[in-house]
Amino acid sequence: MRLIVNVIFAFLFFLSITRSNAQIHCGSVELFLEEQGNSAFTFTDFSKYQSGYPRTTIARLKVRVTDKVIPDNLCSWNLILTVNNNGANSTEWEVLNHYSDGTGPNPLLSILEVRITNDCMTSEDFSNFVPLSDVNDILEIIKPIIGTLEASDVIPSNSCVKNVNGIGDYISNYSEYTFKIEVRLKPGMTFNPGTFALNFNFRLEENI
DSSP, X not given: OOOOSOOOEXXXXXXXXXXXXXXXXXXXXXXXXXXXXXXXXXXXXXXXXXXXXXXXXXXXEEEEEEEOSSOOTXXXXXXXXXXXXXXXXXXXXXXXXXXXXOOSOOOBXXXXXXXXXXXXXXXXXXXXXXXXXXXXXXXXXXXXOXXXXXXXXOOOTTOOSTTOOSSEXXXXXXXXXXXXXXXXXXXXXOSOOEEEEEEEEEEEEEOO
């Protein structure tokens, strides 16, 4: 057992996935989570805290979507990320422990930036690091289809363009169906020291 006694800040990420069960246009829609490395970021001295935490890959998402036995040309999917802080103020991290009297401000979500990429850069909004602001925000990795679903809305695999959402999988179409989740922290010097947490929830479902 290792005990760290001079911790100033620790940031924890908890990852989960959900998928739709009953399909209308697709045969199956599956999402697999492969965690990478340590999801706990610890600052043990002020110099590290001041400079911020470098970007790191906390997970890889693998998508597999299959067609029905009788193919349906409307089979397509979307992938979203939501953030949960267990009921804390919507712009703050969840507090697990304070290492002080807790009278100062708690860390804001805005110190965290997220980038979600694959080799084809199919995620339209998150190919660059973007800051979080509020747990009520929904981050659309692959955008849902709004309105009536048309066959022209389906972007087939092997296109290697934005928002690929057709039938495919992370084995045959690795560059489009495997997403790397990267985060980086940009702390300042005015927050309560302690341990803080966020839950990342990934949801894959078909467009209907």
